[in-house]
Amino acid sequence: MEKGKRQIVVPGETIVSGNEFLPGDGAYRDGVDVVAGCYGIVNVYEKHVRVVPVSGAYYPRRGNTIIGTIVDITFNGWLIDFGGAQNAFLPVAEVPRYVNKNEMAEFLNFGESVIVKVWDVKSRGVDVSMKMRGFGKIEGGMIVSIGANKVPRVIGREGSMVKMIKDATGCSVTVGQNGKVWISGNDTDKEVVAKKIIELIADNVMADGLTDRVEKYIKGMGLKVDEGVEIVNEETDK
Amino acid sequence: MVVKKNLYTKRKSGRKMDEVRPITANVGIVPSADGSASFQTGKTKAIAVVRGPRTLHPQHMQNAQTGILRVSYGMMPFSVEDRIRPGPNRRSEEISKVTEWALSSVVDLSGFPNTVVDVFVQIPQADAGTRVAGINAAALALAHAGIPMREMVSAIGVGKIDKSLVVDLDKYEDSEFHDGEGSTDIPVVVTSRTKEIALLQLDGKISVDEFKECIEMAKKACDGILKVQMDALREVSGVRDQKSGGKKNG
Numbered sequence A: 001m002e003k004g005k006r007q008i009v010v011p012g013e014t015i016v017s018g019n020e021f022l023p024g025d026g027a028y029r030d031g032v033d034v035v036a037g038c039y040g041i042v043n044v045y046e047k048h049v050r051v052v053p054v055s056g057a058y059y060p061r062r063g064n065t066i067i068g069t070i071v072d073i074t075f076n077g078w079l080i081d082f083g084g085a086q087n088a089f090l091p092v093a094e095v096p097r098y099v100n101k102n103e104m105a106e107f108l109n110f111g112e113s114v115i116v117k118v119w120d121v122k123s124r125g126v127d128v129s130m131k132m133r134g135f136g137k138i139e140g141g142m143i144v145s146i147g148a149n150k151v152p153r154v155i156g157r158e159g160s161m162v163k164m165i166k167d168a169t170g171c172s173v174t175v176g177q178n179g180k181v182w183i184s185g186n187d188t189d190k191e192v193v194a195k196k197i198i199e200l201i202a203d204n205v206m207a208d209g210l211t212d213r214v215e216k217y218i219k220g221m222g223l224k225v226d227e228g229v230e231i232v233n234e235e236t237d238k
Numbered sequence B: 001m002v003v004k005k006n007l008y009t010k011r012k013s014g015r016k017m018d019e020v021r022p023i024t025a026n027v028g029i030v031p032s033a034d035g036s037a038s039f040q041t042g043k044t045k046a047i048a049v050v051r052g053p054r055t056l057h058p059q060h061m062q063n064a065q066t067g068i069l070r071v072s073y074g075m076m077p078f079s080v081e082d083r084i085r086p087g088p089n090r091r092s093e094e095i096s097k098v099t100e101w102a103l104s105s106v107v108d109l110s111g112f113p114n115t116v117v118d119v120f121v122q123i124p125q126a127d128a129g130t131r132v133a134g135i136n137a138a139a140l141a142l143a144h145a146g147i148p149m150r151e152m153v154s155a156i157g158v159g160k161i162d163k164s165l166v167v168d169l170d171k172y173e174d175s176e177f178h179d180g181e182g183s184t185d186i187p188v189v190v191t192s193r194t195k196e197i198a199l200l201q202l203d204g205k206i207s208v209d210e211f212k213e214c215i216e217m218a219k220k221a222c223d224g225i226l227k228v229q230m231d232a233l234r235e236v237s238g239v240r241d242q243k244s245g246g247k248k249n250g
Helices: A101-106 A148-155 A157-169 A188-203 A210-220 B090-104 B130-144 B171-176 B208-235
Strands: A014-017 A027-030 A033-036 A040-045 A048-053 A065-074 A077-081 A088-091 A113-122 A125-129 A142-145 A172-175 A180-184 B023-027 B035-041 B044-055 B068-075 B115-125 B153-161 B164-167 B183-191 B197-200
Touching (some): A014 A048, A027 A048, A065 A180, A088 A113, A148 A157, A148 A172, A148 A188, A157 A188, A188 A210, B023 B130, B023 B208, B068 B090, B068 B130, B090 B115, B090 B130, B090 B197, B115 B130, B130 B153, B153 B171, B153 B208, B171 B183, B183 B208
Parallel strands (some): A088 A125, B068 B115
Antiparallel strands (some): A040 A048, A065 A077, A065 A113, A077 A088, A142 A180, A172 A180, B023 B035, B044 B115, B153 B164, B153 B183
16 A cells, blocks of 8 residues: 555455554454455554545544434433434533423423534444533524535635635534534524535535635625635645 | 257357446445445346434334344336336345345444444346346445445356356346256355355256356356446545545545
């Protein structure tokens, strides 16, 4: 394998040979070979070999910001559906205010949406918390589902794309790593514009020069793109 | 005893005895799915869609130790000359089950207990060999969905037409040729790394020696199919921008 080059592997394919290598996530050992256990990009760090999936369903990781809806209320917390394999659990203790355990629906009721942080990922489920700034119950605005694989493109390099949308529409845009985007602004029309821009990005994740296209689209809608902000698009659009 | 002449020395399609039909494979054809693929050999076409892992309902079907794989195979009403009644039937139920077993030998869902991975296989156009085309498409779709798999699987139909051993039977060879010893077809699924057989069915009559030869032919054909599958997966969109070596976005 060439160094520095991103290699795509198919399940069952030998990634590297040698007993000194250690198979990590998405890889396993077969004799002296380290073999891909899923489809994705190879990541070799020192002697640690991993395969990072490039497509498919959303797999939560610790530290991810996710947007989901309340599907169940238990005696000590809430269950949140975020589009993953299992529901996430939000304990009462991880909520930034006092909640009366007899009236938990007062704080979060069925069908209400929340922004939470992934605290722990186990095979049996995900624990989440909303005890930090920026997390909490979603009130107002709209949620757009784009799919987890498109999230990096919507965020853009160092957040450039999100910043452009925010500056142009004046709405607050929160991107959950599970592929859901929350848009909130004072003006519904502006929210709709932001939604349209996000859908444009989601439909053209593979396009070259996406930043320019989005910029043009925003200008076409009669909005301004903040020229003062330097948008790094060379790297993102290759 | 009179030794009868072999009535099938030349294939109707003009192919060589061990020649497969032209193959095309595409990955990521259904944007709303977690994984999807199409696989075409000659006139036989299969589309596979994967959804999940997701919570399995009803709850009593859940397995607390591992996720389960659930395959649904179906032929579209217009896929053959006579319209077939849509919905599950005896044949489609069987193929769903054997596909599920063949794929279960390579997928590892132990990391997702209480969940299900659904695989939907549809045949929009059939010219024999639909179950193997379906399995090839399903394997691609599962890989595309990022499901942990020990290896890939490739599938091919082999068989015997009168006295000739052939690879990749079409509709004529499979069900319209009745002269001499008739036709025998053997769908085979071969895993990509260990070259083990994940599915083996046999319809017809064949001697042990001929059977062994058929399996060798199938393994050889599967190597070619695996190459097409791997190329399709490498080509798929979404991977391209990382390939150029740029820093990952976000």
